Amino acid sequence: MNEGPAGTTGSTDDHAFVHSRLIDAPRERVFRAFSDPAHLARWWGPKGFSNTFHEFDFRSGGGWRFVMHGPDGKDYKNESVFVEVVAPERIVVEHVLSHHFLLTITLAAQGERTLVGWRQVFDTAAERQRIADIVTEANEQNLDRLAAEVKNVA
DSSP states (O other), X not given: XXXXXXXXXXOOGGGXXXXXXXXXXXXXXXXXXXXXXXXXXXXXXXXXXEEEEEEEOOSTTOEEEEEEEOTTSXXXXXXXXXXXXXXXXXXXXXXXXXXXXXXXXXXXXXXXXXXXXXXXXXXXXXXXXXXXXXXXXXXXXXXHHHHHHGGGOO
């Protein structure tokens, strides 16, 4: 059984987007790309987006408020809570503004590389389906940008 985004139990497979990427960097460096807001702001979001962070409390229970600036000139407010932060292996984020979802990011060491797991679970299968055309590609672009940004992480 998987835990759903609202703490319910049952299968969430039809509510989820699942991606993975093997990143050419050690796990600790990939984790720093998440935990350092300067790095995260550079890669978070699909291609063409930039970010302005207003709150970034990277700890379990900490808040994350930011605006994503789209290539279309629109601003997209975001608000999330870091449900769980386990360095350097797991980050769980609950997105609480507009589209509600639970995002679990896992980092598994593969020698000097890192397998990034990305599981984004929405409240309903209908909500997942409604935005699938956008989110599937956007998540892959997010992982592309992470892979590029880790090269800038010391």
